[in-house]
Amino acid sequence: MPLTELTLTPTAWLLLVALGGLLALDGVSFPQVMVSRPLVSATLGGAVLGHPGGGILVGAVLELLSMRHPPYGAAKYPDTGPAGLVAGAAYAAAGAASIEALVAALIGGWATGWAGSYAGHARRKLNGRLVANTEALAANPKRLERLVLGALAIDFGRGALITAGFLLPAALVAGLAAGLPVTGGGAAFGAAALVTALAASIGAGARTTAPDARAWAMVLLGALLTVTTLWGGP
Amino acid sequence: MKPLPRDMRRAWRRTFAVQSLWNYPTMIGAGLAYALLPLLRSVNAGNPPALEASMRRHLESFNAHPYLSAVAVGALARLEFDGVDEDEIRRFRTALRGPLGTLGDRTIWAEWRPLCLVLAITLFGVGASPLVCVLAFLVPYNIGHIWVRLWGFRRGWEHGRGVGRLLRELPLDRLTNRLWPVTMFLLGAATVLLGREIVETAGPSAESLPLLLVAGLTAVPAFRWPNRFGRLAIGLLLSIPIIWTLLALAA
Numbered sequence: 001m002p003l004t005e006l007t008l009t010p011t012a013w014l015l016l017v018a019l020g021g022l023l024a025l026d027g028v029s030f031p032q033v034m035v036s037r038p039l040v041s042a043t044l045g046g047a048v049l050g051h052p053g054g055g056i057l058v059g060a061v062l063e064l065l066s067m068r069h070p071p072y073g074a075a076k077y078p079d080t081g082p083a084g085l086v087a088g089a090a091y092a093a094a095g096a097a098s099i100e101a102l103v104a105a106l107i108g109g110w111a112t113g114w115a116g117s118y119a120g121h122a123r124r125k126l127n128g129r130l131v132a133n134t135e136a137l138a139a140n141p142k143r144l145e146r147l148v149l150g151a152l153a154i155d156f157g158r159g160a161l162i163t164a165g166f167l168l169p170a171a172l173v174a175g176l177a178a179g180l181p182v183t184g185g186g187a188a189f190g191a192a193a194l195v196t197a198l199a200a201s202i203g204a205g206a207r208t209t210a211p212d213a214r215a216w217a218m219v220l221l222g223a224l225l226t227v228t229t230l231w232g233g234p
Numbered sequence: 235m236k237p238l239p240r241d242m243r244r245a246w247r248r249t250f251a252v253q254s255l256w257n258y259p260t261m262i263g264a265g266l267a268y269a270l271l272p273l274l275r276s277v278n279a280g281n282p283p284a285l286e287a288s289m290r291r292h293l294e295s296f297n298a299h300p301y302l303s304a305v306a307v308g309a310l311a312r313l314e315f316d317g318v319d320e321d322e323i324r325r326f327r328t329a330l331r332g333p334l335g336t337l338g339d340r341t342i343w344a345e346w347r348p349l350c351l352v353l354a355i356t357l358f359g360v361g362a363s364p365l366v367c368v369l370a371f372l373v374p375y376n377i378g379h380i381w382v383r384l385w386g387f388r389r390g391w392e393h394g395r396g397v398g399r400l401l402r403e404l405p406l407d408r409l410t411n412r413l414w415p416v417t418m419f420l421l422g423a424a425t426v427l428l429g430r431e432i433v434e435t436a437g438p439s440a441e442s443l444p445l446l447l448v449a450g451l452t453a454v455p456a457f458r459w460p461n462r463f464g465r466l467a468i469g470l471l472l473s474i475p476i477i478w479t480l481l482a483l484a485a
Contacts, residue, residue, distance in 0.1 A: 028253050028256060029251065029254040029256075030251045030254055031250040031251070032250070032253070032300055033372070033376050034347065034371070034375055034376070035372070037347075039355065039368065040368050040372065043364050043368050046364075047364070052364040053364055055364065056358055056364040056368070057428075057432075057435070060355045060359075060424075060428050061428060064424070064425065067348065068460060068464045070339070070344060071343060072339050073339075074261070097435075098435065099432070099436040099437070100478070102435055103471070103474045103475060106471060107471060107472065107475070110471065124256055124257050124258055125257070125258065127255045127256060127257035128257035128259050128260075130255065131255055131257060131260060131293070134290060134294075135290070137264070137267075138286045138289035141267075141271055141274075141285070141289055144264065144271065144289075144293075145268065145271070147255060147264070148251055148254050148255060148264075148268050151254045151255050152251065155254070177475065180478055180482060181485070182478050182481070183481065184437070184438075185481070186482075187436040188436060188445075191432055191433045191435070191436035192445045192449070193471070193473065193477075194432050194471065194474065195429040195432055195445055195449040196448065196467075196470055197467040197468070197471050198428065198429060198449065199449040199452045199453040199456070200452045200453065200456045200463040200464070200466050200467040201463075201467035202421055202453060203452070203453035203455070203457045203460065203463055204460035204461065204464035205460075205464070206418060206421060206460075207460040208344055209344050209345060209414055209418070210414045210417075210418055215414070215457060216453070216454060216457040218415045218419045218421075219418045219419070219421050219422040219457075220422060220450070220454070221419055221422060222419035222420060222421060222423040222426075223422035223425060223426045223453075224422075225422075226423040226427060230426070
Protein backbone atom coordinates (compact mmCIF):
# COMPACT_ATOMS: atom_id res chain seq x y z
CA MET A 1 0.00 0.00 0.00
CA PRO A 2 1.23 3.58 -0.54
CA LEU A 3 2.67 4.98 2.68
CA THR A 4 0.43 8.04 2.31
CA GLU A 5 -2.47 5.73 3.15
CA LEU A 6 -1.09 4.92 6.60
CA THR A 7 -3.72 5.88 9.17
CA LEU A 8 -1.40 6.89 12.02
CA THR A 9 -2.26 10.52 12.83
CA PRO A 10 -0.23 12.59 15.35
CA THR A 11 -3.14 12.46 17.83
CA ALA A 12 -3.38 8.68 17.53
CA TRP A 13 0.40 8.43 17.93
CA LEU A 14 0.30 10.46 21.14
CA LEU A 15 -2.60 8.42 22.51
CA LEU A 16 -0.76 5.19 21.71
CA VAL A 17 2.46 6.44 23.33
CA ALA A 18 0.55 7.27 26.54
CA LEU A 19 -1.17 3.89 26.39
CA GLY A 20 2.24 2.25 25.94
CA GLY A 21 3.37 3.81 29.20
CA LEU A 22 0.31 2.58 31.06
CA LEU A 23 0.56 -0.92 29.62
CA ALA A 24 4.25 -1.15 30.49
CA LEU A 25 3.35 -0.18 34.07
CA ASP A 26 0.81 -2.98 34.24
CA GLY A 27 3.38 -5.57 33.17
CA VAL A 28 5.36 -5.51 36.41
CA SER A 29 4.96 -2.40 38.54
CA PHE A 30 1.26 -1.70 38.95
CA PRO A 31 -1.44 -3.18 39.07
CA GLN A 32 -0.83 -6.35 37.05
CA VAL A 33 -4.42 -6.78 35.93
CA MET A 34 -2.98 -8.13 32.67
CA VAL A 35 -4.13 -5.44 30.29
CA SER A 36 -0.47 -5.72 29.33
CA ARG A 37 -1.00 -9.14 27.70
CA PRO A 38 -0.65 -8.95 23.88
CA LEU A 39 -4.21 -10.19 23.42
CA VAL A 40 -5.47 -7.03 25.15
CA SER A 41 -2.78 -4.51 24.22
CA ALA A 42 -2.77 -5.39 20.52
CA THR A 43 -6.56 -5.18 20.42
CA LEU A 44 -6.29 -1.73 22.01
CA GLY A 45 -3.64 -0.71 19.48
CA GLY A 46 -5.82 -1.90 16.61
CA ALA A 47 -8.94 -0.29 18.11
CA VAL A 48 -7.27 3.13 18.37
CA LEU A 49 -6.70 2.99 14.60
CA GLY A 50 -10.11 1.54 13.82
CA HIS A 51 -9.21 -2.15 13.40
CA PRO A 52 -9.82 -4.02 16.67
CA GLY A 53 -10.32 -7.26 14.72
CA GLY A 54 -6.89 -6.95 13.10
CA GLY A 55 -5.39 -6.00 16.45
CA ILE A 56 -6.70 -9.07 18.22
CA LEU A 57 -5.40 -11.36 15.45
CA VAL A 58 -1.86 -9.98 15.92
CA GLY A 59 -2.31 -10.09 19.69
CA ALA A 60 -3.43 -13.71 19.72
CA VAL A 61 -0.43 -14.77 17.62
CA LEU A 62 1.99 -12.77 19.79
CA GLU A 63 0.34 -14.25 22.87
CA LEU A 64 1.06 -17.79 21.78
CA LEU A 65 4.56 -16.85 20.58
CA SER A 66 5.40 -15.40 24.02
CA MET A 67 3.87 -18.27 25.96
CA ARG A 68 7.26 -19.84 26.63
CA HIS A 69 8.43 -16.78 28.57
CA PRO A 70 6.56 -16.80 31.88
CA PRO A 71 7.53 -13.95 34.25
CA TYR A 72 9.28 -16.10 36.85
CA GLY A 73 11.39 -14.14 39.35
CA ALA A 74 14.39 -12.43 37.80
CA ALA A 75 13.97 -14.07 34.37
CA LYS A 76 14.07 -11.92 31.24
CA TYR A 77 10.84 -11.93 29.27
CA PRO A 78 9.38 -9.66 26.58
CA ASP A 79 7.57 -6.51 27.67
CA THR A 80 4.28 -7.63 26.19
CA GLY A 81 2.26 -4.44 26.80
CA PRO A 82 4.09 -2.08 24.42
CA ALA A 83 4.90 -5.07 22.14
CA GLY A 84 1.25 -5.91 21.58
CA LEU A 85 0.26 -2.27 21.30
CA VAL A 86 2.89 -1.53 18.64
CA ALA A 87 2.12 -4.72 16.70
CA GLY A 88 -1.65 -4.18 16.78
CA ALA A 89 -1.35 -0.51 15.81
CA ALA A 90 1.18 -1.22 13.03
CA TYR A 91 -1.05 -3.88 11.50
CA ALA A 92 -4.08 -1.60 11.76
CA ALA A 93 -2.17 1.37 10.30
CA ALA A 94 -1.30 -0.78 7.27
CA GLY A 95 -4.92 -1.71 6.66
CA ALA A 96 -5.10 -4.97 8.68
CA ALA A 97 -5.73 -7.06 5.61
CA SER A 98 -2.58 -8.79 4.35
CA ILE A 99 -0.22 -11.53 5.48
CA GLU A 100 2.74 -9.28 4.60
CA ALA A 101 1.63 -6.55 7.01
CA LEU A 102 0.78 -9.18 9.63
CA VAL A 103 4.30 -10.64 9.53
CA ALA A 104 5.88 -7.17 9.60
CA ALA A 105 3.69 -6.12 12.56
CA LEU A 106 4.58 -9.30 14.44
CA ILE A 107 8.29 -8.70 13.92
CA GLY A 108 7.84 -5.07 15.03
CA GLY A 109 6.02 -6.25 18.15
CA TRP A 110 8.62 -8.91 18.88
CA ALA A 111 11.45 -6.34 18.61
CA THR A 112 9.52 -3.88 20.81
CA GLY A 113 8.96 -6.58 23.42
CA TRP A 114 12.65 -7.43 23.72
CA ALA A 115 13.73 -3.78 23.68
CA GLY A 116 11.26 -3.26 26.53
CA SER A 117 12.71 -6.26 28.31
CA TYR A 118 16.25 -4.84 28.19
CA ALA A 119 14.96 -1.42 29.29
CA GLY A 120 13.19 -3.21 32.15
CA HIS A 121 16.48 -4.86 33.11
CA ALA A 122 18.09 -1.40 33.30
CA ARG A 123 15.14 -0.19 35.39
CA ARG A 124 15.65 -3.06 37.84
CA LYS A 125 19.29 -2.02 38.22
CA LEU A 126 18.27 1.61 38.72
CA ASN A 127 15.75 0.53 41.37
CA GLY A 128 18.56 -1.31 43.12
CA ARG A 129 20.51 1.92 43.36
CA LEU A 130 17.43 3.86 44.51
CA VAL A 131 16.79 1.56 47.47
CA ALA A 132 20.42 0.79 48.30
CA ASN A 133 20.48 3.13 51.30
CA THR A 134 18.10 1.18 53.54
CA GLU A 135 19.19 3.09 56.65
CA ALA A 136 17.93 6.38 55.17
CA LEU A 137 14.70 4.75 53.99
CA ALA A 138 14.08 3.19 57.40
CA ALA A 139 14.70 6.51 59.12
CA ASN A 140 12.42 8.40 56.75
CA PRO A 141 9.59 6.19 55.43
CA LYS A 142 8.07 9.10 53.50
CA ARG A 143 11.12 8.87 51.26
CA LEU A 144 10.18 5.29 50.42
CA GLU A 145 6.68 6.45 49.47
CA ARG A 146 8.15 9.10 47.19
CA LEU A 147 10.49 6.52 45.67
CA VAL A 148 7.57 4.25 44.81
CA LEU A 149 5.85 7.11 42.99
CA GLY A 150 9.12 7.96 41.25
CA ALA A 151 9.66 4.34 40.22
CA LEU A 152 6.13 4.18 38.79
CA ALA A 153 6.78 7.37 36.82
CA ILE A 154 10.07 5.96 35.50
CA ASP A 155 8.38 2.75 34.41
CA PHE A 156 5.61 4.71 32.69
CA GLY A 157 8.26 6.78 30.91
CA ARG A 158 10.13 3.63 29.88
CA GLY A 159 7.01 2.16 28.28
CA ALA A 160 6.09 5.44 26.60
CA LEU A 161 9.61 5.86 25.18
CA ILE A 162 9.77 2.30 23.88
CA THR A 163 6.37 2.74 22.24
CA ALA A 164 7.36 6.12 20.80
CA GLY A 165 10.59 4.66 19.42
CA PHE A 166 9.05 1.60 17.75
CA LEU A 167 5.54 2.63 16.77
CA LEU A 168 6.22 4.73 13.69
CA PRO A 169 9.00 2.48 12.28
CA ALA A 170 6.81 -0.60 12.80
CA ALA A 171 3.84 1.08 11.11
CA LEU A 172 6.04 2.22 8.20
CA VAL A 173 7.55 -1.25 7.75
CA ALA A 174 4.08 -2.83 7.93
CA GLY A 175 2.86 -0.33 5.33
CA LEU A 176 5.84 -1.07 3.06
CA ALA A 177 5.37 -4.82 3.54
CA ALA A 178 1.69 -4.52 2.59
CA GLY A 179 2.87 -3.14 -0.74
CA LEU A 180 5.42 -5.91 -1.41
CA PRO A 181 4.89 -7.79 -4.68
CA VAL A 182 4.49 -11.13 -2.91
CA THR A 183 3.18 -13.85 -5.22
CA GLY A 184 0.62 -16.49 -4.32
CA GLY A 185 3.40 -18.95 -3.54
CA GLY A 186 5.17 -16.41 -1.37
CA ALA A 187 2.00 -15.72 0.59
CA ALA A 188 1.44 -19.44 1.05
CA PHE A 189 5.03 -19.81 2.26
CA GLY A 190 4.49 -16.92 4.72
CA ALA A 191 1.32 -18.50 6.09
CA ALA A 192 3.00 -21.91 6.37
CA ALA A 193 6.05 -20.51 8.15
CA LEU A 194 3.91 -18.46 10.52
CA VAL A 195 1.60 -21.35 11.40
CA THR A 196 4.60 -23.65 11.88
CA ALA A 197 6.22 -21.01 14.13
CA LEU A 198 3.01 -20.89 16.12
CA ALA A 199 2.90 -24.67 16.48
CA ALA A 200 6.57 -24.84 17.51
CA SER A 201 6.02 -22.07 20.00
CA ILE A 202 2.97 -23.61 21.64
CA GLY A 203 4.81 -26.92 21.88
CA ALA A 204 7.63 -25.13 23.65
CA GLY A 205 5.29 -23.01 25.76
CA ALA A 206 3.16 -25.93 26.87
CA ARG A 207 6.11 -27.18 28.92
CA THR A 208 5.73 -24.17 31.22
CA THR A 209 2.10 -25.04 31.96
CA ALA A 210 1.76 -28.79 31.89
CA PRO A 211 3.59 -31.00 34.37
CA ASP A 212 4.95 -33.52 31.89
CA ALA A 213 4.98 -34.79 28.31
CA ARG A 214 1.35 -35.94 28.54
CA ALA A 215 0.57 -32.35 27.58
CA TRP A 216 1.20 -33.03 23.89
CA ALA A 217 -1.56 -35.65 23.86
CA MET A 218 -4.11 -33.12 25.12
CA VAL A 219 -2.89 -30.44 22.68
CA LEU A 220 -3.13 -32.86 19.76
CA LEU A 221 -6.56 -34.01 20.90
CA GLY A 222 -7.79 -30.42 20.98
CA ALA A 223 -6.22 -29.71 17.59
CA LEU A 224 -7.56 -32.89 15.94
CA LEU A 225 -11.08 -32.40 17.25
CA THR A 226 -11.07 -28.82 15.93
CA VAL A 227 -9.72 -29.93 12.54
CA THR A 228 -12.38 -32.65 12.38
CA THR A 229 -15.12 -30.17 13.29
CA LEU A 230 -13.95 -27.56 10.78
CA TRP A 231 -13.10 -29.79 7.82
CA GLY A 232 -14.71 -33.15 8.57
CA GLY A 233 -18.29 -32.14 7.77
CA PRO A 234 -20.16 -33.04 4.59
CA MET B 235 -3.86 -3.67 69.86
CA LYS B 236 -5.83 -3.83 66.61
CA PRO B 237 -5.17 -1.96 63.38
CA LEU B 238 -7.71 0.50 62.02
CA PRO B 239 -9.74 -0.88 59.07
CA ARG B 240 -8.57 2.18 57.12
CA ASP B 241 -4.92 1.14 57.56
CA MET B 242 -5.73 -2.45 56.63
CA ARG B 243 -7.40 -1.29 53.42
CA ARG B 244 -4.50 1.01 52.64
CA ALA B 245 -1.96 -1.80 53.12
CA TRP B 246 -4.00 -4.15 50.94
CA ARG B 247 -4.26 -1.55 48.16
CA ARG B 248 -0.51 -1.03 48.30
CA THR B 249 0.11 -4.71 47.52
CA PHE B 250 -0.80 -3.80 43.92
CA ALA B 251 2.44 -1.78 43.75
CA VAL B 252 4.59 -4.33 45.57
CA GLN B 253 6.82 -4.81 42.50
CA SER B 254 7.23 -1.11 41.72
CA LEU B 255 10.77 -1.08 43.19
CA TRP B 256 11.72 -4.60 42.01
CA ASN B 257 15.52 -4.85 41.95
CA TYR B 258 18.15 -7.59 41.87
CA PRO B 259 19.63 -7.22 45.40
CA THR B 260 16.40 -7.10 47.44
CA MET B 261 13.76 -7.98 44.85
CA ILE B 262 10.38 -6.91 46.28
CA GLY B 263 11.78 -6.11 49.75
CA ALA B 264 11.21 -2.34 49.38
CA GLY B 265 7.73 -2.93 47.90
CA LEU B 266 6.82 -5.15 50.84
CA ALA B 267 7.95 -2.47 53.31
CA TYR B 268 5.91 0.09 51.35
CA ALA B 269 2.77 -2.07 51.57
CA LEU B 270 3.31 -2.72 55.29
CA LEU B 271 4.03 0.91 56.10
CA PRO B 272 0.47 2.05 57.06
CA LEU B 273 0.25 -0.84 59.53
CA LEU B 274 3.81 -0.37 60.83
CA ARG B 275 3.02 3.30 61.47
CA SER B 276 -0.10 2.26 63.35
CA VAL B 277 1.59 -0.34 65.56
CA ASN B 278 4.59 1.90 66.26
CA ALA B 279 2.61 5.13 66.69
CA GLY B 280 4.54 7.56 68.91
CA ASN B 281 7.68 5.38 68.84
CA PRO B 282 9.91 6.46 65.92
CA PRO B 283 12.89 4.20 66.84
CA ALA B 284 10.60 1.14 66.84
CA LEU B 285 9.15 2.19 63.45
CA GLU B 286 12.67 2.60 62.08
CA ALA B 287 13.70 -0.84 63.35
CA SER B 288 10.64 -2.52 61.84
CA MET B 289 11.17 -0.69 58.53
CA ARG B 290 14.79 -1.84 58.49
CA ARG B 291 13.86 -5.52 58.79
CA HIS B 292 11.12 -5.30 56.16
CA LEU B 293 13.35 -3.50 53.66
CA GLU B 294 15.56 -6.59 53.54
CA SER B 295 15.50 -8.96 50.58
CA PHE B 296 12.17 -10.65 49.95
CA ASN B 297 10.44 -12.29 47.03
CA ALA B 298 7.01 -13.72 46.37
CA HIS B 299 4.49 -13.90 43.61
CA PRO B 300 3.02 -10.36 43.48
CA TYR B 301 -0.55 -11.52 44.15
CA LEU B 302 0.46 -13.78 47.02
CA SER B 303 2.59 -11.04 48.56
CA ALA B 304 -0.73 -10.05 50.21
CA VAL B 305 -0.39 -13.19 52.36
CA ALA B 306 3.03 -11.99 53.53
CA VAL B 307 1.77 -8.47 54.22
CA GLY B 308 -1.16 -9.78 56.30
CA ALA B 309 0.89 -12.33 58.22
CA LEU B 310 3.87 -10.05 58.89
CA ALA B 311 1.55 -7.26 60.05
CA ARG B 312 -0.04 -9.73 62.46
CA LEU B 313 3.34 -10.67 63.89
CA GLU B 314 4.22 -7.00 64.34
CA PHE B 315 0.91 -6.33 66.10
CA ASP B 316 1.39 -9.41 68.32
CA GLY B 317 4.74 -7.99 69.41
CA VAL B 318 6.69 -11.03 68.22
CA ASP B 319 10.45 -11.01 68.69
CA GLU B 320 12.49 -9.38 65.87
CA ASP B 321 14.53 -12.51 65.12
CA GLU B 322 11.43 -14.62 64.84
CA ILE B 323 9.87 -12.14 62.39
CA ARG B 324 13.05 -12.34 60.29
CA ARG B 325 13.01 -16.16 60.32
CA PHE B 326 9.32 -16.23 59.43
CA ARG B 327 9.86 -13.74 56.62
CA THR B 328 12.64 -15.88 55.17
CA ALA B 329 10.53 -19.03 55.46
CA LEU B 330 7.63 -17.44 53.57
CA ARG B 331 9.68 -16.48 50.50
CA GLY B 332 9.95 -19.89 48.83
CA PRO B 333 6.36 -21.10 49.15
CA LEU B 334 4.79 -17.79 48.12
CA GLY B 335 6.99 -17.64 45.03
CA THR B 336 6.62 -21.19 43.78
CA LEU B 337 2.93 -21.46 44.65
CA GLY B 338 2.09 -18.31 42.70
CA ASP B 339 4.28 -19.24 39.73
CA ARG B 340 2.81 -22.73 39.58
CA THR B 341 -0.83 -21.83 39.95
CA ILE B 342 -1.24 -18.30 38.58
CA TRP B 343 1.45 -17.78 35.93
CA ALA B 344 1.56 -21.39 34.76
CA GLU B 345 -2.12 -22.36 35.04
CA TRP B 346 -4.72 -19.68 35.66
CA ARG B 347 -3.43 -17.07 33.22
CA PRO B 348 -2.80 -19.47 30.28
CA LEU B 349 -6.24 -21.03 30.79
CA CYS B 350 -8.03 -17.67 30.66
CA LEU B 351 -5.94 -16.61 27.66
CA VAL B 352 -6.48 -19.70 25.54
CA LEU B 353 -10.17 -19.58 26.35
CA ALA B 354 -10.31 -16.03 24.98
CA ILE B 355 -8.23 -16.96 21.89
CA THR B 356 -10.53 -19.92 21.23
CA LEU B 357 -13.52 -17.59 21.40
CA PHE B 358 -11.80 -15.31 18.88
CA GLY B 359 -11.20 -18.30 16.61
CA VAL B 360 -14.89 -19.22 16.63
CA GLY B 361 -15.89 -15.69 15.68
CA ALA B 362 -16.56 -13.80 18.91
CA SER B 363 -16.05 -10.02 18.74
CA PRO B 364 -12.74 -8.54 19.95
CA LEU B 365 -14.46 -6.89 22.91
CA VAL B 366 -16.08 -10.15 24.02
CA CYS B 367 -12.73 -11.99 23.72
CA VAL B 368 -10.83 -9.37 25.70
CA LEU B 369 -13.50 -9.36 28.41
CA ALA B 370 -13.60 -13.17 28.40
CA PHE B 371 -9.94 -13.03 29.41
CA LEU B 372 -9.85 -10.00 31.72
CA VAL B 373 -13.01 -10.62 33.77
CA PRO B 374 -12.50 -14.23 34.93
CA TYR B 375 -8.76 -13.73 35.25
CA ASN B 376 -9.15 -10.72 37.51
CA ILE B 377 -11.91 -12.30 39.57
CA GLY B 378 -9.30 -14.92 40.44
CA HIS B 379 -6.58 -12.28 40.84
CA ILE B 380 -8.51 -10.02 43.22
CA TRP B 381 -9.81 -13.03 45.15
CA VAL B 382 -6.24 -14.26 45.72
CA ARG B 383 -5.16 -10.84 47.02
CA LEU B 384 -8.19 -10.49 49.30
CA TRP B 385 -8.09 -14.07 50.52
CA GLY B 386 -4.33 -13.93 51.02
CA PHE B 387 -4.40 -10.71 53.00
CA ARG B 388 -7.25 -11.85 55.25
CA ARG B 389 -5.84 -15.32 55.83
CA GLY B 390 -2.37 -13.92 56.42
CA TRP B 391 -3.73 -11.61 59.09
CA GLU B 392 -5.95 -14.28 60.68
CA HIS B 393 -3.35 -17.03 60.78
CA GLY B 394 -0.15 -15.03 61.34
CA ARG B 395 2.59 -17.57 62.02
CA GLY B 396 0.25 -20.44 61.08
CA VAL B 397 -0.13 -19.25 57.50
CA GLY B 398 2.60 -21.68 56.33
CA ARG B 399 0.47 -24.64 57.39
CA LEU B 400 -2.54 -23.08 55.67
CA LEU B 401 -0.58 -22.78 52.41
CA ARG B 402 0.50 -26.43 52.64
CA GLU B 403 -3.11 -27.55 53.16
CA LEU B 404 -4.48 -25.60 50.20
CA PRO B 405 -5.91 -27.89 47.51
CA LEU B 406 -4.06 -25.99 44.79
CA ASP B 407 -2.16 -29.02 43.52
CA ARG B 408 -5.45 -30.81 42.96
CA LEU B 409 -6.80 -27.72 41.19
CA THR B 410 -3.79 -27.38 38.88
CA ASN B 411 -3.94 -31.12 38.11
CA ARG B 412 -7.48 -30.56 36.86
CA LEU B 413 -6.76 -27.34 35.00
CA TRP B 414 -3.77 -28.21 32.84
CA PRO B 415 -5.48 -30.84 30.64
CA VAL B 416 -8.27 -28.32 29.89
CA THR B 417 -5.68 -25.62 29.09
CA MET B 418 -3.74 -27.97 26.81
CA PHE B 419 -6.88 -29.12 25.02
CA LEU B 420 -7.97 -25.52 24.41
CA LEU B 421 -4.42 -24.62 23.35
CA GLY B 422 -4.63 -27.21 20.58
CA ALA B 423 -8.02 -25.93 19.48
CA ALA B 424 -6.94 -22.27 19.67
CA THR B 425 -3.81 -22.95 17.58
CA VAL B 426 -5.81 -24.59 14.79
CA LEU B 427 -8.41 -21.80 14.81
CA LEU B 428 -5.74 -19.12 14.80
CA GLY B 429 -3.82 -20.99 12.08
CA ARG B 430 -6.96 -20.92 9.95
CA GLU B 431 -7.27 -17.15 10.45
CA ILE B 432 -3.63 -16.67 9.36
CA VAL B 433 -4.08 -18.85 6.28
CA GLU B 434 -7.22 -16.92 5.32
CA THR B 435 -5.26 -13.67 5.64
CA ALA B 436 -2.77 -15.09 3.11
CA GLY B 437 -5.49 -15.31 0.47
CA PRO B 438 -6.77 -18.08 -1.80
CA SER B 439 -3.31 -19.38 -2.74
CA ALA B 440 -2.85 -20.95 0.67
CA GLU B 441 -4.89 -23.99 1.64
CA SER B 442 -5.68 -24.33 5.29
CA LEU B 443 -5.80 -28.02 6.02
CA PRO B 444 -2.48 -29.25 4.56
CA LEU B 445 -0.66 -26.28 6.11
CA LEU B 446 -2.19 -26.88 9.50
CA LEU B 447 -1.34 -30.58 9.40
CA VAL B 448 2.29 -29.90 8.49
CA ALA B 449 2.49 -27.28 11.23
CA GLY B 450 0.91 -29.67 13.72
CA LEU B 451 3.74 -32.15 13.13
CA THR B 452 6.21 -29.43 14.22
CA ALA B 453 4.50 -29.08 17.57
CA VAL B 454 5.22 -32.66 18.59
CA PRO B 455 9.06 -32.48 18.73
CA ALA B 456 8.73 -29.00 20.26
CA PHE B 457 7.41 -30.63 23.44
CA ARG B 458 10.63 -32.61 23.64
CA TRP B 459 13.02 -29.74 22.83
CA PRO B 460 11.17 -26.58 23.94
CA ASN B 461 14.12 -24.19 23.85
CA ARG B 462 15.35 -25.22 20.41
CA PHE B 463 11.88 -25.10 18.93
CA GLY B 464 11.07 -21.81 20.67
CA ARG B 465 14.09 -20.32 18.92
CA LEU B 466 13.06 -22.02 15.69
CA ALA B 467 9.67 -20.28 15.91
CA ILE B 468 11.29 -16.85 16.05
CA GLY B 469 13.79 -17.85 13.35
CA LEU B 470 10.90 -18.83 11.07
CA LEU B 471 9.11 -15.56 11.73
CA LEU B 472 12.24 -13.56 10.90
CA SER B 473 12.97 -15.64 7.81
CA ILE B 474 9.65 -14.85 6.12
CA PRO B 475 10.50 -11.31 4.91
CA ILE B 476 13.96 -12.52 3.79
CA ILE B 477 12.38 -15.24 1.63
CA TRP B 478 9.85 -12.77 0.27
CA THR B 479 12.59 -10.34 -0.66
CA LEU B 480 14.54 -13.12 -2.39
CA LEU B 481 11.40 -14.24 -4.25
CA ALA B 482 10.69 -10.65 -5.34
CA LEU B 483 14.28 -10.25 -6.57
CA ALA B 484 14.14 -13.56 -8.42
CA ALA B 485 10.88 -12.54 -10.12
